[in-house]
Amino acid sequence: MGSVLFSVSDSKDSPPFIIRLDDPAVIEQARAILRGEETAKVRVQGTVITRQAPYNPAWSFHLDPGSISFFELAAEVCDASTQHVQENLDRVGHDFLPEGRWCPWSSRLVSELPAGSACGFQRPNKEQTSRVARELFAAFGLNMSPAGWVAGIDSALNSEADLLTGALQARTATMSERWADVYVQDIRGALASMESDLRYFDDLNYRLANQSIDIYAQDEALRIHNEEIAAGWYTVAAEIAQFEQTAAATQKTGSDVVKGIYDGLFANPDVVKAFRDPQQVANLRATTAAVMTYSPYSKLHDDFKTAGFLKWSNALNGNTVPTPLPVGHVGPDPMETPALVFTMTQQSALCEIAWAAVNSRSGQAGATANADACSNLASAKSRELQWAQADSNFRQERSAVQLQVRELRRQAVEQPGAPLNITEKCRTLRRRFVDQLAEAVARAMVVDTAMASVFGLPWNEAPPLPETWNDSAGSYLAALQRWFVRLDVQLARGQQQEVAQVVAVSIKQAAPTAFAKAVKDLKTNTAKTLSVRFPIAETLFGGLRGARIRGAFVSTIEKTPDASDSWQGVLSAPVTAVSIDASGRRQQIAQRLPPADAGRIQARSILKTPDLVGAAALRNASPIGDMTQAAADSQWLIEIGGKSLLGRSAADLTDIVVEIVVGGLNR
Known part of the structure; x- marks a missing residue:
């Protein structure tokens, strides 16, 4: 019995959750539940695997087939709806569903799916990709977007202590409105520098995303390859070749025995002589039979004693009864019984001996050919086994090199100061950006108050503050740039007057x-x-x-x-x-x-x-x-x-x- 798919539901509003059962006993238990024969242990439980299965495309996880069983009562700690598990996959096995054990109390078997109804992979939805992205990038210590990617350099600024309003006001306390015109130039230069940093950060972010996705693909490929190894990736070809080589050797041994029997048979010169001239053997058997009809006569015994039988030896070289022969008196009617016996025996013996000759010679030819073929096959299987073993070693060496290259790349990505450590560069760039931004915003706050007190210009638009900025409104740097453009225009108008x-x-x-x-x-x-x-x-x-x-x-x-x-x-x-x-x-x-x-x-x-x-x-x-x-x-x-x-x-x-x-x- 192979694997069987069953549909499970815990809510009429959720897509069905498909489980795969491999154990015949559990399959029969599931069918008993559907037939209504089992009414107690009817709820489904198992261990969550946090990746999509092809037969369960509606969800980003599935149950380990070998862990699935049915229950009547279970602890509340493992109870959760399918949708709740979907939304908290990153917590499974930690503070949510310890050890990955899931036992939804509201679960019920809906139906057994027809054989061959397993679905193929479907394109992951945004929630699924966001979850994977969050898992990939959370370890980098960089700000994350709601979709799970690394956010822009000017995101989550309200989390930076240097950009809180109190810290900015402490900076402005060291500044003077008298230098507002110089601050304007400083802000202009800082905005240009931060724009450059933003573009560079976006480029690093792009490379980091590709780098991380590549590493994720390599990690997943390694995980799958380890499962392939457990299933016999490196040994199955050699194992099959070993079985085939053993079978070929056994066949060769049997063929050699048969060939030896035939060779021994044809090593006997009498056999060879008989098979070469079946007519002579048939005549010999017919003569012997005919002679037996004369056993009642004393003259026959005399002939045997005096070797008179040799006068009939010429019959062995012909197809007629030796003459003269006495007329026999066997049977109620006087007839030539010896002639009849001779003829009938000769004909039957000729067919029998000819058939034996044909069978023996064809058997010998077949056995010889089969022995040669088995010998060649055994040699081929032996060579195939050698290559399978060598190929296994070669593939393991290639995999080892690939693993080493992968680990070198990972170290180049993760180790401090490594050439491919983009995360470190992003952190450094973010720190510089925040320092520049804090100084620019503080200067902007001073310029804002100086517009009336120093420049004498009407102005009532304060710069946007990082602490109160919501990233959903867009880029903070872009907002600050827009503010500065309006301020610069007002200053230009004032300079004209x-x-x-x-x-x-x-x-x-x-x-x-x-x-x-x-x-x-x-x-x-x-x-x-x-x-x-x-x-x-x-x-x-x-x-x-x-x-x-x-x-x-x-x-x-x-x-x-x-x-x-x-x-x-x-x-x-x-x-x-x-x-x-x-x-x-x-x-x-x-x-x-x-x-x-x-x-x-x-x-x-x-x-x-x-x-x-x-x-x-x-x-x-x-x-x-x-x-x-x-x-x-x-x-x-x-x-x-x-x-x-x-x-x-x-x-x-x-x-x-x-x-x-x-x-x-x-x-």
Whole structure:
């Protein structure tokens, strides 16, 4: 009895689950269930094999035929619907269905399938391929897509600690809105670099998928080959050849015995003589029979005694009765009985001896030919056996080499630093991408707030944050790029309206009292520097929107200017300032700026252009102090050393002029 297929169901909404039974006893038990003879043990149980079987194409798994049995009651731990097993195949044998044992309580036999009804393989569905993909790629430690493949480099960003909003805000705390225009360039470069990384990652991902699928195919081929080995892949040909060689040798031995018998028979010269001349033998037998009819006569005995019988020996060379012969008196009627006996015996003996001669000679010829054929066949089978054994060795050697090559490739794929370790490259690339992205997003957050406070441009679109991004919406990097394009367009529009101007301020006029006090303190040695806080009226900027400092020039007004002399000092912008955007909205800002060093301050009357100071320290700071705050925070501060390069006192300066270079939007 061969294998038999049975249909099993546990739900009217699920496709039938097909099992294969090989054990005749279990097959008969299944048929008894279908006939209604077995009513207790009617549920199906067995060990799950997590791959598709050709006879059960509707599901991605099947039951090991040798493990299938029927039960009445079973533990709950192995109970599950077919669909639930299908959805959790990656957990089978672990926390779900321990040891792979499955005993669905609701299972029931539906029918026995006709012989030859086993289905062929069908194209796996998406769920099946996704499950295999998850099994393949889960070990790589890379982010997975819902379909089970390695996800893109910009996926699952909310799982990266560096991209959480709190971590990004910690980065922005180390940045300044004053450098927003530089950050824009940084973001542009970072986006281009990350786009390149994304493309490279996609290429690596493509290679990784092919590499992993190849390894999966090799692993499955090795598993199947091991089953082939167990079934006799390397030995079956040699085993068959061994049986055939043994059979041929046995046949040859028997043929040799038969041939020996015939050879022994024809080694007897009398036999050979008889078979060569059957007529002579027939005559001899007929004469003997005829002679026997004369046994009642004394003359016959006399003839035998005197060798008179030899006179009839010529009858052996002819076909007639020797003459003269006495007339016999055997029987009621007087007739020539010896002649009759001779003739009949001769005819029957001739046929018999001729047939024996034909059979013997044809038997000898057949036995000789068969012996030769068996000898050749035995030699051929012996050679076939030798080749089968050698071929088995060759195939095992090839398989060993293929296995070694496969393991070398696997090591090249899996070992750290190996040339084919794409996973390692993907992790490194992901880490670099995340670092770049974190810095770019932090800068984008700063630029977002600087659009109004620094650039004076209307803007109300914050950059997308990785922590709140949903991958189902698409690529995060693409979304950030789109945001940056819109921001860049807005900046370009603002640059078309941007103008620059220089605002000159006389310290003595802007803060006469403070200037006089500073001169007095220096003369009385109360202070070592000429330090003056001074305001700059907002009206001096002519309604410029989004005014930003580009730098400043500091010069002195002296009674006796000396081109060979110079002063040193520092210039500080207001700590509390006001930014006015394009719509006229005022925004209070706090700007803790380092002082701008002025290493060479000379008289304004000297033709040489003064040095630009604060191009970096005061970059993009607002020049407009918030006059609603304390003067110490809302005013500018100029400090000049008490002595010049040539030793002159700063107390002798008539005035100090600060020229602020600003840029902004023309109202």
